Amino acid sequence: MFFLLSKTLDFLLSPAFWLLLMLLFLLFMKNSHWKRRLLRFMIVFFLIFTNKFIVNEAWLLWEIPPTPMEEVGSYQVGIVLTGVTQPFKSPYDRVYFDKGADRIFHALLLYRKGKIKKIMVCGAPHIRWNGQTDGKQTQDVEQMLIAAGVPIGDIILERKSKNTYENALFAKKMLTTYQIKEKPLLITSAFHLRRARACFEKADIAVDTFSTDFYSIEREFAYNPIPSEKNLYDWGKLIHEWAGYLVYKMTGKI
Numbered sequence: 294m295f296f297l298l299s300k301t302l303d304f305l306l307s308p309a310f311w312l313l314l315m316l317l318f319l320l321f322m323k324n325s326h327w328k329r330r331l332l333r334f335m336i337v338f339f340l341i342f343t344n345k346f347i348v349n350e351a352w353l354l355w356e357i358p359p360t361p362m363e364e365v366g367s368y369q370v371g372i373v374l375t376g377v378t379q380p381f382k383s384p385y386d387r388v389y390f391d392k393g394a395d396r397i398f399h400a401l402l403l404y405r406k407g408k409i410k411k412i413m414v415c416g417a418p419h420i421r422w423n424g425q426t427d428g429k430q431t432q433d434v435e436q437m438l439i440a441a442g443v444p445i446g447d448i449i450l451e452r453k454s455k456n457t458y459e460n461a462l463f464a465k466k467m468l469t470t471y472q473i474k475e476k477p478l479l480i481t482s483a484f485h486l487r488r489a490r491a492c493f494e495k496a497d498i499a500v501d502t503f504s505t506d507f508y509s510i511e512r513e514f515a516y517n518p519i520p521s522e523k524n525l526y527d528w529g530k531l532i533h534e535w536a537g538y539l540v541y542k543m544t545g546k547i
Contacts, residue, residue, distance in 0.1 A: 306532045308342045308525055343520035348527045352509035355531060356483035359504050362406065366501070370449070370473050371409035373400045374460055374481040374489060375416055375430045377506075388433045393482055395505040397434055400480045401441055403503070409478055412438060413449040413467060415460040457489050457537075458546040461496035468498070482506035484531065488538045491547035 304310055315335050322328045341347055377393035390397075403409045416431040431450045438448055449471060454463045468477065476499050481489045483504035493500050508527055541547045 306536055308338075308528050308532070312339065340520060342528050343522065343524045345521060345524050346513065348524045348531070349509055349512070351531055352484070352507075352527070353512065355487070355534070356507060356509050357486040357502065357504045359483070359507065360502075362402075362408075365403065365408045365478070365503065367407070368409045368478040368501070369475045370411045370413050370468075370471075371400050371403055371478040371480050371503070372413045372415060372464055372500070373397060373434070374457065374479075374485070375414055375434050378430055378433045380429050380433065388437050393506045395507075396481055397437060399503070399505040401438065401443070403478070403480070404443060404447070411447045411449055412443065413451060413464065413477070414438075415451045415464050416454050457485070457492050458495075458541065460489070461492040461498060464493070465496050465498050476501060478503055480505060484508060484534050488534065488541060488547065491538075492541070495547050 312335070315331060315338070319328060319331055319335070322331065373396055375396070377391050377396055379389035379391050382389045400409070400412055404412055414431045414434045431452050435445075435448055435450055439445060449467060451460070451463050451467050454460045464477075468474075479486070479489060479493060479500040480503045483506060486502055486504055490500065490502055508530065538547070
């Protein structure tokens with residue numbers, strides 16, 4: 294139910310959905326006056342949602358800014374939220390990373406710099422519309438960390454969680470099991486960090502945070518009038534996170 298609510302809200306708020314809806318209205322609208330007004334509105338809507346400067350400003354407002362490495366303290370454990378691999382791609386003799394691989398690579402960098410002593414990998418299996426899950430996200434990340442030279446004794450796997458809310462609940466149990474009482478460092482994508490931090494606070498886990506996987510770039514005032522479908526995709530990604538945050542708020546998960 295929760296998964297369907299999130300996906301439905303995500304779809305209804307998508308700019309692509311609204312463009313399609315307006316196009317359908319345009320096809321069946323008979324009043325020429327309102328047809329011209331709708332067409333003008335569609336053009337303005339399209340130019341706004343395909344403009345790089347505007348979507349970048351939205352990302353800058355939402356994403357949690359990066360922390361310089363020299364300002365990161367020392368932590369007993371860094372908690373990395375997964376969901377960044379492609380588990381349904383064959384051949385299955387390797388790991389296929391999706392957008393968000395910085396979560397893993399920056400956690401590895403923090404480990405190499407001695408900023409974190411252990412890496413806890415919190416699972417979040419990819420869920421298809423038919424409910425099928427992969428069940429191997431944490432194993433994929435573990436495989437890459439071991440290949441990068443991290444001793445298996447410094448890797449903690451949390452395999453049960455299916456979403457960010459459960460990441461926090463099961464991470465709390467793992468912290469208790471491993472008798473880790475110090476404040477952990479929560480590592481996830483910058484756009485996802487607000488919701489993740491709120492979930493951990495709801496689970497009564499005090500965390501420091503480390504942003505990775507940025508969609509925003511440094512502010513550029515140079516105007517680029519050429520529309521790009523990537524900017525439309527970026528809006529969809531950002532609205533997806535807004536929808537997830539709203540659903541979590543509505544259902545009491547944060």
